[in-house]
Amino acid sequence: MEEKGISQVVIGRLPRYFRYLGELKDEGIERISSQDLSELMKVTASQIRQDFNNFGGFGQQGYGYNVEYLYNEIGKILGLDRRHNFIIIGAGNLGQALGNYINFERRGFIFKGMFDCNPQLAGKEIRGVKVMSMENLELFLRENDIDIAVLTIPKAGAVEVAEKLVQNGVRAIWNFAHVDLNVPKGIQVENVHLSDSLMKLSYNISRYMKEQENI
Numbered sequence: 001m002e003e004k005g006i007s008q009v010v011i012g013r014l015p016r017y018f019r020y021l022g023e024l025k026d027e028g029i030e031r032i033s034s035q036d037l038s039e040l041m042k043v044t045a046s047q048i049r050q051d052f053n054n055f056g057g058f059g060q061q062g063y064g065y066n067v068e069y070l071y072n073e074i075g076k077i078l079g080l081d082r083r084h085n086f087i088i089i090g091a092g093n094l095g096q097a098l099g100n101y102i103n104f105e106r107r108g109f110i111f112k113g114m115f116d117c118n119p120q121l122a123g124k125e126i127r128g129v130k131v132m133s134m135e136n137l138e139l140f141l142r143e144n145d146i147d148i149a150v151l152t153i154p155k156a157g158a159v160e161v162a163e164k165l166v167q168n169g170v171r172a173i174w175n176f177a178h179v180d181l182n183v184p185k186g187i188q189v190e191n192v193h194l195s196d197s198l199m200k201l202s203y204n205i206s207r208y209m210k211e212q213e214n215i
């Protein structure tokens with residue numbers, strides 16, 4: 001399947017398709033037309049077809065797409081047919097909340113370890129995973145096959161910690177620290193800023209209120 005040069009915007013839409021298709025599959029729905037999927041997801045049918053054409057179209061034949069096939073194919077494109085072990089650095093409010101989220105496992109993301117520099121947190125358990133001290137990080141990374149590190153620490157230490165993670169074999173960083181990380185080519189970083197999403201919401205509220213004032 002040709003996937004070269006696909007825009008990040010299209011890639012960014014795949015998890016939403018995957019989520020909706022998963023729900024359809026759970027409801028026992030076997031086929032769906034791009035029109036019905038469009039109505040369900042509130043995106044145009046042509047957008048769906050264009051997105052899917054990037055991956056060869058997923059063989060829409062007769063009446064619509066085969067839901068399970070499409071779900072599996074999109075899962076494969078997203079790398080969800082493999083397990084990814086992850087650790088969390090920073091066992092504060094956010095780190096603990098992510099560690100407590102059980103649905104990551106359902107998608108193949110396996111919570112393996114948690115680290116924090118605060119000695120008072122050492123030994124605390126989050127879903128059976130004990131918080132370890134940062135001194136144990138290198139040895140742990142050498143002994144465990146960890147793909148992803150979740151960074152939920154303040155920006156002050158984040159660049160240094162990211163370097164250590166990469167030097168010890170971590171391939172991807174899910175970065176919640178409010179700082180840009182300087183990582184070598186080939187290391188994947190996904191920055192998450194929840195406040196960006198909130199600001200988008202704020203923009204939409206403001207726009208709606210202005211429209212109402214003008215009616």
Ligand code: NAI
Nearest residue numbers: 090091092093094116117118152153154157176192193194
């Ligand atoms: P928190 O203060 O509850 O937890 C931070 C934890 O990181 C603490 O347990 C602390 O001991 C540990 N820590 C600090 N420096 C460290 C280092 N160099 N190595 C290892 N552990 C270290 O804070 P909270 O609420 O969990 O937030 C964590 C960070 O994430 C904050 O810096 C915050 O600004 C950021 N944040 C980002 C969001 C986003 O959407 N990107 C949303 C919420 C918070």
